[in-house]
Amino acid sequence: MSITQGSSVQGRTAARRDLAINSTGGVLFHGGALFTHVELQAMRLDGLMTHVCGKSYVRTDQPSTPAIRAQSAINAVPRTLHRRVALARQSAAWVYGCAPAPEIVSLVTDHRRRTTALPVFCEAVMHQVTLGPCDLSTIGGVEVTSPLRTALDVAIHGSEQWAVDTLKRIAAAPELRCPLHLVTLSLEASPRVPGKARALSRLREAMRVER
Numbered sequence: 001m002s003i004t005q006g007s008s009v010q011g012r013t014a015a016r017r018d019l020a021i022n023s024t025g026g027v028l029f030h031g032g033a034l035f036t037h038v039e040l041q042a043m044r045l046d047g048l049m050t051h052v053c054g055k056s057y058v059r060t061d062q063p064s065t066p067a068i069r070a071q072s073a074i075n076a077v078p079r080t081l082h083r084r085v086a087l088a089r090q091s092a093a094w095v096y097g098c099a100p101a102p103e104i105v106s107l108v109t110d111h112r113r114r115t116t117a118l119p120v121f122c123e124a125v126m127h128q129v130t131l132g133p134c135d136l137s138t139i140g141g142v143e144v145t146s147p148l149r150t151a152l153d154v155a156i157h158g159s160e161q162w163a164v165d166t167l168k169r170i171a172a173a174p175e176l177r178c179p180l181h182l183v184t185l186s187l188e189a190s191p192r193v194p195g196k197a198r199a200l201s202r203l204r205e206a207m208r209v210e211r
Helices: 003-020 037-045 066-074 089-095 147-157 163-172 180-188 196-210
Strands: 028-030 049-053 056-059 105-110 124-129 136-139 142-145
Touching (some): 028 066, 049 066, 089 105, 089 142, 089 163, 163 180, 163 196
Parallel strands (some): 105 124
């Protein structure tokens, strides 16, 4: 194969990969945009769509990916807020494939950043927090808390039903590069953290299960 042909094949592969993470590419659909939520529910019953999160659905021939999950979750808030908030806590852990899908999308915004309040009846909750320079990642064009920040938030704020299991899955995912001893060190170095003792206990339990 010539260099030109190889570049062409790589370009088509990249295009298909971009299509898989783009809601504009006909893969991910949100109720009220091209189709109503009722129509998307009907297509799910017909086997054409799979529910992802909230009012978002993906074609059944498209596997769920972190980008798909991130884009579906951020659709819970108006588009004007997409660049002002980040997915966090259970929602971020779910995007990474380490937690069950959230019933309510968790968002964070830096307390130093001016932002608009969420609209009434929004399927999301927003927390104003302090975000460091390494606390955010971008997945599918959506800001998500980094694996380390997500693990810290899960340890501190996660539900008893899934927090330890989620921490174990985060540690077990090699692509996340988030061993729990680093999470523990980060938490121990953080002063005045409400629920710190319980969070450290959860991390110790997860590390025992990990071994």
